Amino acid sequence: xxxxxxxxxxxxxxxxxxxxxxxxxxxxxxxxxxxxxxxxxxxxxxxxxxxxxxxxxxxxxxxxxxxxxxxxxxxxxxxxxxxxxxxxxxxxxxxxxxxxxxxxxxxxxxxxxxxxxxxxxxxxxxxxxxxxxxxxxxxxxxxxxxxxxxxxxxxxxxxxxxxxxxxxxxxxxxxxxxxxxxxxxxxxxxxxxxxxxxxxxxxxxxxxxxxxxxxxxxxxxxxxxxxxxxxxxxxxxxxxxxxxxxxxxxxxxxxxxxxxxxxxxxxxxxxxxxxxxxxxxxxxxxxxxxxxxxxxxxxxxxxxxxxxxxxxxxxxx
Numbered sequence: 174x175x176x177x178x179x180x181x182x183x184x185x186x187x188x189x190x191x192x193x194x195x196x197x198x199x200x201x202x203x204x205x206x207x208x209x210x211x212x213x214x215x216x217x218x219x220x221x222x223x224x225x226x227x228x229x230x231x232x233x234x235x236x237x238x239x240x241x242x243x244x245x246x247x248x249x250x251x252x253x254x255x256x257x258x259x260x261x262x263x264x265x266x267x268x269x270x271x272x273x274x275x276x277x278x279x280x281x282x283x284x285x286x287x288x289x290x291x292x293x294x295x296x297x298x299x300x301x302x303x304x305x306x307x308x309x310x311x312x313x314x315x316x317x318x319x320x321x322x323x324x325x326x327x328x329x330x331x332x333x334x335x336x337x338x339x340x341x342x343x344x345x346x347x348x349x350x351x352x353x354x355x356x357x358x359x360x361x362x363x364x365x366x367x368x369x370x371x372x373x374x375x376x377x378x379x380x381x382x383x384x385x386x387x388x389x390x391x392x393x394x395x396x397x398x399x400x401x402x403x404x405x406x407x408x409x410x411x412x413x414x415x416x417x418x419x420x421x422x423x424x425x426x427x428x429x430x431x432x433x434x435x436x437x438x439x440x441x442x443x444x445x446x447x448x449x450x451x452x453x454x455x456x457x458x459x460x461x462x463x464x465x466x467x468x469x470x471x472x473x474x475x476x477x478x479x480x481x482x483x484x485x486x487x488x489x490x
Contacts (some may be wrong), residue, residue, distance in 0.1 A: 197211060245258040359388065
């Protein structure tokens with residue numbers, strides 16, 4: 174036909190290549206109107222090429238995603254003239270999530286002539302991630318329901334994970350990846366002994382016995398915790414510490430009260446013994462004059478010697 178456009182062999186090759194792709198490929202104008210769609214995209218959305226060409230490529234159907242998509246799309250009109258964005262679209266098979274990687278086709282003056290985007294259906298991955306997140310939430314709920322509260326930190330004590338209950342216990346925000354676990358300890362000498370165990374676990378890769386730490390919560394509140402830690406070892410090297418703590422503040426107060434009570438009782442007992450000993454000694458001295466009187470009136474035979482005790486100096490006769 175005279176005047177009809179005939180594609181070259183090179184164009185035929187690229188056209189066939191694009192059409193053979195299982196992933197969707199589109200081309201759209203700077204205004205967002207579709208200029209070309211391949212068969213894979215038509216199949217996903219359940220529409221013909223004639224229906225799609227000229228329509229809006231990425232209508233914002235969900236308001237909460239609009240700002241994110243808009244910000245990402247602006248990158249197509251300035252360096253690096255490319256972006257990645259996710260789009261949820263309604264299809265005959267339900268809502269599908271397509272992850273797009275787009276790149277601009279530029280004029281000589283760097284103005285955008287058109288944009289080409291390749292997509293990947295990531296709906297299954299999104300559902301798996303959502304299910305995994307739900308399982309993590311359920312697991313965290315189970316973990317948070319017990320007495321123990323969990324955390325992890327690097328070998329330099331930089332916090333990697335902190336249980337929400339620990340943050341609530343201390344009444345502060347523990348910024349993971351920024352703050353050290355040791356930043357929340359008091360200057361109690363017992364803490365040094367506990368940290369020595371952590372350092373030994375890091376250097377040896379072996380679990381240390383539980384120990385106690387004194388921590389400071391909000392408004393200077395003193396909190397005692399019992400710590401149980403396990404070193405995480407990879408390639409014979411400790412890479413992190415995971416541990417659990419139990420709030421023993423009340424237990425610690427009771428122990429201190431019992432120790433004080435035991436000291437008071439023991440001191441009282443010793444005082445009583447000393448008082449009794451002094452009383453016995455004083456009684457013995459007060460009965461000393463009676464020994465003479467008793468000897469004076471005792472009945473003995475003639476053969477027995479009359480062995481009278483000496484009269485005490487303090488006996489008034």
